[in-house]
Amino acid sequence: MNKKTIAIDMDGVIADIETHLITFYKEKHGIEISREGIQGLSEEKAFPIKEDLHSIVNSKGFFRTIPVMPDAVESLRLLQENFEIFIVSAAMEFPVSLGEKFEWLKEHFPFIGWENIILCGSKRIINTDYMIDDHPKNLDSFTGKPIMFTSFHNTEKENYLRVNTWKEAVAFLHQTL
Template structure:
């Protein structure tokens, strides 16, 4: 019998990328500070300093290895999901960030094997039964394809959450139970 495939995003789903990138942005450009709550779109139009580009904001060497876990439950719940389902990590990444992301994943979740680590911006190209993600550009195509989703709420997906009935998961506490419920009900 085939096990269900649960695809899990990395950035701002199992770890905090934007908050850490904001920290470094504000340290480097103190005259043009950013705030997490102001991140209302899934782009970098919010960058205020002319030298703060998307490449600078997300491209700082070592950034992806220093990210904090999403919360205190994420590792335990990911391990439970890994034992029950085929869990794949599906993360967008530039070539120079891939090794950092893999290193972070192995430090925090070494039970995820390399063959379950996919670098892919267009997640709709991957086969899965359920997607856990924060990006509306991934959640909407999954829903349109008839797949289950769990949305990690952030300011940049607020508008889409208001327009679409995404099931939300604002904490990893009891995530396995939430996934079980979603996958058991058509």
């Protein structure tokens, strides 16, 4: 029997980019940004010095040091028992991130083989049964079952099945078996 497939985004889904950006922003500008204060805002509005946000995410070491989302490692291990998992990241937007993302995955998710890691530009070509992503633009063209992982910038979006935590994601996916 073939396992169902899941495409899982990195930033904002298994990698806690929100915490990382808040920390970097405070270190660079001394500006305290709260999680509560950025809910429902775009990245540009949440972190108002746009050219600085761009330089932060393009800085060496940024993607290599992102914290892991709570329960992500255990959840992916659990899901891997019944699903084939692909990590899919639109990494081409930030070319410095390519090697860093691969190294980060090897450290935190060593059980995901290199052949199941897709660092790409557009995710339109992804053809799995499910896709878990925090950006509606990646879910809009997806032909399988899209699942939105809650992030500060998507709290106002209501057109997708939403999961707020990895425990919720696992519970939903296990009920589809």
